[in-house]
Amino acid sequence: MISLLPILSKTMEHVALARMIVLAPNCLSSLQFACRKGYSPLDAVHLILEKVHKASNNKLYSSALFLDVQGAFNKVLDQRLAEIMTTNDFSPYLVDSVQSYLSDRSV
Numbered sequence: 001m002i003s004l005l006p007i008l009s010k011t012m013e014h015v016a017l018a019r020m021i022v023l024a025p026n027c028l029s030s031l032q033f034a035c036r037k038g039y040s041p042l043d044a045v046h047l048i049l050e051k052v053h054k055a056s057n058n059k060l061y062s063s064a065l066f067l068d069v070q071g072a073f074n075k076v077l078d079q080r081l082a083e084i085m086t087t088n089d090f091s092p093y094l095v096d097s098v099q100s101y102l103s104d105r106s107v
Contacts, residue, residue: 009101016098023090078102 021028021036028036033044048064055062078099085095 012101016094016101019094020090023088023094027084027088076102 031047033039033041052062052064081102082095082099085098086092
């Protein structure tokens with residue numbers, strides 16, 4: 001997670017992420033490699049290579065699209081995120097903290 005926030009905010013992001021992963025481990029896709037313990041960018045590369053080799057062995061073509069969405073975190077729909085967190089039984093204090101953190105943000 002890359003951001004232009006002070007160190008304290010960065011630390012809070014990591015603490016919140018750690019809590020969210022414990023509280024709702026099924027919210028992350030199995031293809032999510034970033035910010036997951038035991039996964040690294042190399043795991044993502046290995047998965048891509050495996051799929052390319054499998055396609056090649058079956059005489060199929062493969063292609064990939066890589067996106068680097070700058071400022072994606074700043075585009076989070078905070079109300080929708082709060083709904084998802086509430087639906088997944090996150091503690092109200094955590095939902096409020098995330099909403100507070102995301103409100104009135106600007107780049």
